[in-house]
Amino acid sequence: MSPVQGVIDSHCHLQDPKFDGQHEAVVRRAREAGVSDLVVVGYDLESSRRAVELTRSFASVYATVGIHPHDAKTLTPSGVDALARLAEDPSVVAIGEIGLDFYRNLSSPDRQRQAFREQLSLARSRHLPVVIHARDADNEAFDILSLYPASVKPEWVTNRPLGVMHCFAGDLPLALRYVELGFLISIAGTITYHNAAKMRAVARDIPLESIVVETDAPYLTPQSRRGQRNEPAYIVETARFIAELRSEPFGVIAQMTSVNAARLFALDLVPQPAGERP
Ligand SMILES: [Zn+2]
Numbered sequence: 001m002s003p004v005q006g007v008i009d010s011h012c013h014l015q016d017p018k019f020d021g022q023h024e025a026v027v028r029r030a031r032e033a034g035v036s037d038l039v040v041v042g043y044d045l046e047s048s049r050r051a052v053e054l055t056r057s058f059a060s061v062y063a064t065v066g067i068h069p070h071d072a073k074t075l076t077p078s079g080v081d082a083l084a085r086l087a088e089d090p091s092v093v094a095i096g097e098i099g100l101d102f103y104r105n106l107s108s109p110d111r112q113r114q115a116f117r118e119q120l121s122l123a124r125s126r127h128l129p130v131v132i133h134a135r136d137a138d139n140e141a142f143d144i145l146s147l148y149p150a151s152v153k154p155e156w157v158t159n160r161p162l163g164v165m166h167c168f169a170g171d172l173p174l175a176l177r178y179v180e181l182g183f184l185i186s187i188a189g190t191i192t193y194h195n196a197a198k199m200r201a202v203a204r205d206i207p208l209e210s211i212v213v214e215t216d217a218p219y220l221t222p223q224s225r226r227g228q229r230n231e232p233a234y235i236v237e238t239a240r241f242i243a244e245l246r247s248e249p250f251g252v253i254a255q256m257t258s259v260n261a262a263r264l265f266a267l268d269l270v271p272q273p274a275g276e277r278p
Pocket of ligand 1: 166
């Protein structure tokens with residue numbers, strides 16, 4: 001059995017200005033709540049840099065680097081180079097969050113597609129998994145990602161997931177198609193909201209080997225604290241909710257989602273001492 005005890009928050013934005021000056025307290029509360037590892041996800045160049053910086057101050061905190069579809073219009077050729085250099089840092093465990101968002105269209109669909117493809121190819125060349133944001137773009141995101149495994153697989157470690165569908169909001173058949181492709185499905189605190197029937201069906205019925213949990217902090221605060229800023233400590237509420245849905249002990253959900261996140265991000269499963277690095 002794996003020694004993992006805590007829950008892994010597979011997606012948070014600790015570099016968001018809402019956490020300025022509070023990183024130590026937020027990380028401490030996460031540890032106290034039983035969160036073993038945090039993955040700080042970049043959404044533009046600057047937030048990707050700050051994610052990498054945060055990993056210098058805390059043990060068991062990892063970074064991803066990437067340009068969110070909202071910011072696709074900011075991705076220049078020199079930006080791609082800068083991202084590629086950042087991705088060489090050993091603290092970087094994935095490329096993301098990247099994808100398509102046709103709900104808000106803050107960048108034009110064409111710029112989004114271009115940035116998405118460029119960053120998929122960066123992930124492929126760096127042998128890193130991808131963190132995918134897809135909103136109101138289910139068909140096109142799936143079409144693009146369905147071609148991805150074939151281009152990656154010859155050099156990919158067997159059994160390692162190719163990426164994760166962050167804050168997955170699609171239906172169960174789509175979730176199963178992503179699982180089939182080799183992606184994990186990430187469940188956020190929104191599953192605790194009253195209108196989350198579709199998400200609950202996904203979290204209940206996909207294989208346990210395919211689920212990870214995330215806060216997306218400071219966003220998507222779980223129901224019991226709605227209205228407050230979200231933070232990684234609150235991931236426990238989401239994991240408990242999934243445990244109840246699946247009639248499994250909390251420990252099983254904590255352990256399995258952590259093992260899955262560790263497989264995805266190639267994290268060391270041996271727990272490290274809590275707190276700051278010496
Ligand atoms: Zn996010």
